[in-house]
Amino acid sequence: MKRLQDLHHNLADKIDNGLHSLEEGLRKKGGFVGRFDVIVEGVRDAVLGGTNKTVKQAPYLRDSIGMQRYMIMPIVVCIPLLLMAIYLYGWRTMVVVGVTYAFGVLAELIFVMVRKHEITEGVLVTCMLYALFLPPTIPLWMVAVGIVFAVVVGKEIFGGTGYNIFNVAIVGRAFLLISFPVELTTQWLEPLTFAASSDSLSWLGGFLHFASSPDAATTATPLQLMKFEGEVTPFLDLFLGIRAGSLGESSMLLMLIGTAILVGSKIADWRLTVVMMLSIGAFGQFFNLLIPDVFRGDGLFMMMTGGAFYAALLHITDPVTSCMSQKGKIILAILVGLLTVLIRNLTGYNEGVTFAILIGNMFVPLLDRMTLPKSFAGEAKT
Amino acid sequence: MAVVGGLSTFKGGHYFGDFEGRPKSDLQVFRPPKRALIPLRQQGFIRGEHIKTWAEPKALVAVGDMVKTGQIIARDDEALCSPVHATISGKVTAIESQEHPFGESTQVVIIESDNKDDWVELDNHADFTGLSADTLSQILYETGVTGLGLEGFPSAFNSGMAEPGSIKHLVINAIQTEPFVDGDEDLIYDEFDKLVTGIRILRQALGNVEVHIGIGWNKPRIIEEIETRIPQEWCYVHPLKDKYPQGEDEVLLRTILDLSVPAGGVPSQVGALVCDVQQAVAAYDAVLEGKPFVERVVSVSGTALQNPSNMKLRIGTPLNDFIKLSEDGSTVLGGVMRGVKVADLKVVSVLRDTKSIVALKHPRKALTAVSEPGFRRDSYTNVYAVIPGLTKIADDGLHGMDRACVRCGYCFDVCPQNLAPITIADHAKQDQLEDCKELDIGACVECGLCSYVCPSKIPVMTLIQEGKAKIAEEEG
Ligand code: SF4
Ligand code: SF4
Numbered sequence: 001m002k003r004l005q006d007l008h009h010n011l012a013d014k015i016d017n018g019l020h021s022l023e024e025g026l027r028k029k030g031g032f033v034g035r036f037d038v039i040v041e042g043v044r045d046a047v048l049g050g051t052n053k054t055v056k057q058a059p060y061l062r063d064s065i066g067m068q069r070y071m072i073m074p075i076v077v078c079i080p081l082l083l084m085a086i087y088l089y090g091w092r093t094m095v096v097v098g099v100t101y102a103f104g105v106l107a108e109l110i111f112v113m114v115r116k117h118e119i120t121e122g123v124l125v126t127c128m129l130y131a132l133f134l135p136p137t138i139p140l141w142m143v144a145v146g147i148v149f150a151v152v153v154g155k156e157i158f159g160g161t162g163y164n165i166f167n168v169a170i171v172g173r174a175f176l177l178i179s180f181p182v183e184l185t186t187q188w189l190e191p192l193t194f195a196a197s198s199d200s201l202s203w204l205g206g207f208l209h210f211a212s213s214p215d216a217a218t219t220a221t222p223l224q225l226m227k228f229e230g231e232v233t234p235f236l237d238l239f240l241g242i243r244a245g246s247l248g249e250s251s252m253l254l255m256l257i258g259t260a261i262l263v264g265s266k267i268a269d270w271r272l273t274v275v276m277m278l279s280i281g282a283f284g285q286f287f288n289l290l291i292p293d294v295f296r297g298d299g300l301f302m303m304m305t306g307g308a309f310y311a312a313l314l315h316i317t318d319p320v321t322s323c324m325s326q327k328g329k330i331i332l333a334i335l336v337g338l339l340t341v342l343i344r345n346l347t348g349y350n351e352g353v354t355f356a357i358l359i360g361n362m363f364v365p366l367l368d369r370m371t372l373p374k375s376f377a378g379e380a381k382t
Numbered sequence: 383m384a385v386v387g388g389l390s391t392f393k394g395g396h397y398f399g400d401f402e403g404r405p406k407s408d409l410q411v412f413r414p415p416k417r418a419l420i421p422l423r424q425q426g427f428i429r430g431e432h433i434k435t436w437a438e439p440k441a442l443v444a445v446g447d448m449v450k451t452g453q454i455i456a457r458d459d460e461a462l463c464s465p466v467h468a469t470i471s472g473k474v475t476a477i478e479s480q481e482h483p484f485g486e487s488t489q490v491v492i493i494e495s496d497n498k499d500d501w502v503e504l505d506n507h508a509d510f511t512g513l514s515a516d517t518l519s520q521i522l523y524e525t526g527v528t529g530l531g532l533e534g535f536p537s538a539f540n541s542g543m544a545e546p547g548s549i550k551h552l553v554i555n556a557i558q559t560e561p562f563v564d565g566d567e568d569l570i571y572d573e574f575d576k577l578v579t580g581i582r583i584l585r586q587a588l589g590n591v592e593v594h595i596g597i598g599w600n601k602p603r604i605i606e607e608i609e610t611r612i613p614q615e616w617c618y619v620h621p622l623k624d625k626y627p628q629g630e631d632e633v634l635l636r637t638i639l640d641l642s643v644p645a646g647g648v649p650s651q652v653g654a655l656v657c658d659v660q661q662a663v664a665a666y667d668a669v670l671e672g673k674p675f676v677e678r679v680v681s682v683s684g685t686a687l688q689n690p691s692n693m694k695l696r697i698g699t700p701l702n703d704f705i706k707l708s709e710d711g712s713t714v715l716g717g718v719m720r721g722v723k724v725a726d727l728k729v730v731s732v733l734r735d736t737k738s739i740v741a742l743k744h745p746r747k748a749l750t751a752v753s754e755p756g757f758r759r760d761s762y763t764n765v766y767a768v769i770p771g772l773t774k775i776a777d778d779g780l781h782g783m784d785r786a787c788v789r790c791g792y793c794f795d796v797c798p799q800n801l802a803p804i805t806i807a808d809h810a811k812q813d814q815l816e817d818c819k820e821l822d823i824g825a826c827v828e829c830g831l832c833s834y835v836c837p838s839k840i841p842v843m844t845l846i847q848e849g850k851a852k853i854a855e856e857e858g
Contacts, residue, residue: 009746016747045783050748053780057844059719059830060712060742061401061561063837064759064766064775066782068751070790070837073765120785162786162838266763269791319790325802326795373800377632377825378642378652 012050019044035113042112042119071121073267074314077258078128081248081310084241088191089136090209093247096143100131103144107151115156122161122168122320123151129314130169132248133307134176136211137187137218142180146172166361167321170311174354185350188244190219219244222305223350226297238304249310258313268317271329276312277303279337287341295345302341311340311353321361328364328371336360389599391623392637394798396831398561398626399760399768401776403685403742409568411694414451414470416495418698419731421480422456423488424463436486437463443491447474452502452674454524455491464528464734468493469676469696471500483715483722483730493698504672510583518587518669525668526675526734527661549588550653551641554581554662555634556597559626560717561776563738565679565692566659570604573663578611580662583669585616588655593617596634598624626719627829631656633798646824680732684741685776686711695732702727705741712778713741719830745779762792762835785838793832793842799825803832803842810849815856818849826850 019040026037045051049068055061085093104127112119130147150172158164177184192206221244222233237243241251262268285299302308316322316336323329336356343352423438439458443449449468457465472495482488504525507513513521522528558566570577585593593612597605599621608619620638622628628637631649634656635641641652649656660678667673676697683690688708695704705713705727714721715730717738724730732739748754756766760774768774793803802821809817823846832842 008749012747012749015749048749049751049783050753051751051780051783052745052747053783054712054744054778055780057833057841058714058721059834059843060714060721060723060740060778061718061776061834062779062781062839063763063835064756064761064781065763065837066751066780066839067785067788067837068782069765070763070788072752122788160786162788265765266792267765319788322789324789324791324794324804326791329791372802372805372821373794373797375645375822375825376636376642376798376800377645377822378647379644 015048016044019048038112038116038119039109042109046119046121067121070267071125073262073265074125074317075128077262077314078132078248080254080257081132081251082128084251084254085132085136085247086207087205088241088250089189089247090192090206090211092211093136093206095140096134096138096247097128097131099140099143100127100147104130104147104151107148108156111152111156111160117160120161122155126150126155126168130172133169133173133246133310133315135184135187135246136189138176138183142176142183146176149175162320164320165364167315167318167357169318170315170354170357170361174358177349177351177354187218188221188224190244191242221245221350222301223297223344226301226305227345227350230296232297232301233305235304238301245305246307246310249307252304252309255309255313262313262317268313269322269326269329271326272317272322272333273312275330275333276316276337277309279334280308280312280340283338283341287345295341302344306344306351307353308340311357315353315357316360321364323364323367323371325368325371325373327373328367331367331371332360332364335363389621389623390637391625392628392633392798393800394796394831395625395627395633396762396796396835397624398559399774401561401760402758402773403683403687403690403740403776404562404773405564405681405683405690405692407568408691409572409679409694410691412696412699412704414495414499414696415699415703417700418468418470418493418495418696419700419729420455420466420469420491420493420698421482421488421731421733422466422491423482423486424466424734437461438488439463439466441477441489441491443468443474443477445474445477448472448496449474449493450500450502452504452525452676454674464526465524466491467526467674467676467697469698470495471498472496480729483724483733501673504674506672507669510586510669513586513669515587515589518583521669522583522587522665525664525673527664527668547589548653549650549655550591551639551655552581552585552588552591552593553634553638553649553654553656554593554595555629555631555656555658556595557622557624557629557634558737559624559628560719560738561626562683562718562740563681565681565737567601568692569659569663569679570601573666574604574607574611576663576666577659578608579670580664580666581612581617583665584657584662587665590616594638595619596622596628596638598622600624626831627798627827630798630827630829632825632827645822675734678732678734678736680736681738681740683738684711684713685743686713686741697734698731700728700731701739705739707741709743711741711743713739714778715739718742719834720828742776742778745777745781751782762796763837780839782837782839784840787836787838787840790837792835792837796831796835798829798831799827801826803846804836804840806849807832807840807842807845810845810852813852815849815853818853823849823853 023037023040108123150168154168154171155164189212225231239252263270281299281303284302287295288298323332339356340353343355423436439456441456443455451471453468454465455468472493475494476492479487480490605619632643664675680693680695682693686707713724715724718740757769758772758775759766787804797803806821806823826846830843
């Protein structure tokens with residue numbers, strides 16, 4: 001065991017030294033090639049990042065969590081969602097994800113090279129969240145346009161991870177929603193698992209296909225079915241996620257598992273995820289009872305359809321664009337839940353949650369100011 | 383005696399695990415050193431203004447003088463500081479100016495031992511019950527039992543913070559939650575009789591006030607023992623969860639007495655005086671045995687030491703006398719959470735308020751930051767597959783890259799004073815001192831948790847401390 005550990009550390013040292021000298025070499029060359037040093041540095045720091053830096057100021061003992069570990073958790077949660085998306089819509093899902101990463105990382109790298117700031121891990125999360133929130137039929141060029149817009153306008157012009165006001169992935173999606181409403185809201189596919197087939201392997205669903213056949217009928221999402229036809233999708237289908245919708249948003253079961261991981265590890269605060277879901281459920285139920293003609297579908301239905309849970313688990317919990325104090329988090333989550341229900345039912349946008357989060361993000365600075373924790377120290381006696 | 387309430391604790395804070403390199407139990411007594419380095423400068427508060435400051439009594443000895451163990455070598459009855467005692471007997475070989483480990487320069491008296499360890503003779507009072515509060519206070523002052531923490535003990539002299547009569551509660555802080563510190567535990571077990579008597583002495587010196595003891599709930603045996611030994615109405619025991627920083631005066635008082643110390647203030651402002659176990663035992667030695675406070679228990683621990691243990695050390699013992707680093711590491715004087723790194727073990731010595739000295743190994747490079755399952759990692763989050771019961775890894779590694787604040791809010795969640803740490807730190811960095819004051823920067827007890835938890839590795843506490851320094855400077 002000790003030998004194995006030593007082996008690992010020595011290997012890590014070697015690789016790091018190699019990368020370090022490569023970086024130095026590039027830097028010495030200068031000019032255009034020299035710009036690439038930040039990329040090597042990014043590989044060392046952001047991708048590998050098993051640092052041996054020591055602490056310079058008290059406390060000399062520091063938490064074992066670093067930014068890499070922090071940022072990998074949402075991606076871990078997304079992997080089952082990704083598999084589910086492949087199962088429902090075929091391997092084209094991977095192409096969508098691939099294109100997102102290629103263009104997202106490229107956009108980030110260009111900025112990193114021009115502005116000479118360091119690569120941050122955030123973009124890896126952004127790309128994954130963005131890709132899985134797209135409809136299965138989305139044209140690939142649109143995927144690329146959206147993610148580049150997200151990284152450049154949503155993040156880099158604000159100054160990079162930590163300074164952006166809006167959730168980066170949501171910015172990309174909102175941009176697409178407004179620019180290409182037809183592709184984003186009407187072209188839903190029946191999951192491949194629906195296709196009746198005599199094949200004995202048909203239970204593998206999308207894993208056997210690249211994509212649905214081009215002439216496959218488009219269908220509607222459960223929310224649309226409810227809104228326009230008053231049709232209720234069976235509970236079990238909603239729970240397991242065998243229904244039309246964006247790539248990764250559909251399975252409530254996987255969302256629950258994701259919540260257990262993300263909230264359990266404290267990466268996502270329960271005050272955001274749980275409260276937002278409860279808020280959607282409560283407001284959905286309330287308005288449904290009050291004005292059933294406009295607000296179709298009860299609270300549970302509201303919670304289980306569309307991207308509600310996906311956004312509550314992965315988008316509102318983006319630390320950069322949510323409140324810092326505990327009270328602020330609760331207020332933000334309630335607000336976003338309310339907005340989701342309202343936008344879904346009162347506007348043409350079925351995917352109300354996207355805009356709800358954007359609007360919520362705008363309130364964050366104000367909420368932060370209003371909910372500053374109150375110091376426990378006593379009043380100074382004079 | 384009464385055990386009050388159930389388990390109490392406070393909002394925020396963090397449960398540290400059990401780290402590797404913790405002191406092994408049983409106390410080791412270290413012989414008096416050949417050479418003692420005794421800095422005269424002490425931390426204290428300006429009387430009436432509650433501003434933390436430094437005081438330096440004037441040296442009473444000159445180079446070449448012979449001194450006895452326990453002899454007063456410096457005092458200043460006007461300033462807010464305690465007299466300084468020689469901690470070994472021998473000859474004063476030098477009085478030189480040096481950098482104090484915690485900053486500022488100080489005079490250091492260097493005593494070369496004559497190997498006899500001759501003590502000064504002081505009166506001992508086997509029966510202290512007849513002594514008046516004033517007499518007791520004076521004895522405690524002259525023996526240096528005053529002000530083991532930052533705050534002076536009230537006395538007839540000017541060196542106490544508290545006005546006589548204004549103190550209503552004596553709080554004995556018997557809980558240590560900082561990693562690597564558990565010297566008090568040994569002291570409680572080994573010197574239980576002295577502790578009990580010491581508490582009586584301190585109480586009597588304060589005019590028979592109420593006594594509250596805050597102690598870890600996981601020491602039922604001691605709680606029971608105190609119950610049988612101090613059966614009076616005036617003593618209350620509060621079992622507490624061992625969450626850091628429960629032992630901080632402000633946090634302790636809020637937890638057990640619901641008293642809120644004003645920002646930047648001291649407990650005596652709310653009528654309480656906090657003493658630790660060390661101080662109670664020292665009070666016994668001073669009054670019943672006539673021995674001034676010249677040695678203390680220090681937790682000497684950490685992964686870079688061969689033999690981590692709690693040691694009874696003379697104040698002024700140079701660190702290299704008893705610290706043998708097993709490999710390259712850094713030595714931190716005064717606890718991992720708020721201490722300072724010591725560069726040269728030869729010139730730095732045990733101070734009168736040194737509770738802990740920790741030597742930590744440097745970390746080694748790992749291939750990636752995310753591949754490790756982390757069975758023995760300590761983290762505020764639960765991203766590691768920690769196996770309960772294993773000791774945790776301790777090194778002085780940063781464990782991450784410096785990043786911009788991602789606004790995760792962990793520092794808000796852990797702050798025991800319910801502050802907005804990174805918001806204050808940001809204002810402090812940009813010299814917006816008015817905003818800092820509005821956010822109650824003075825309420826920060828400098829526990830270090832905000833820096834500890836930050837996944838972006840921002841030294842939040844350091845920025846806040848710098849902000850405080852800027853404010854102090856501005857106010858002159
Ligand atoms: S702000 Fe001060 S009291 Fe709060 S966690 Fe940081 S160091 Fe501790
Ligand atoms: S813990 Fe660090 S990253 Fe998180 S809010 Fe505080 S300063 Fe920012």
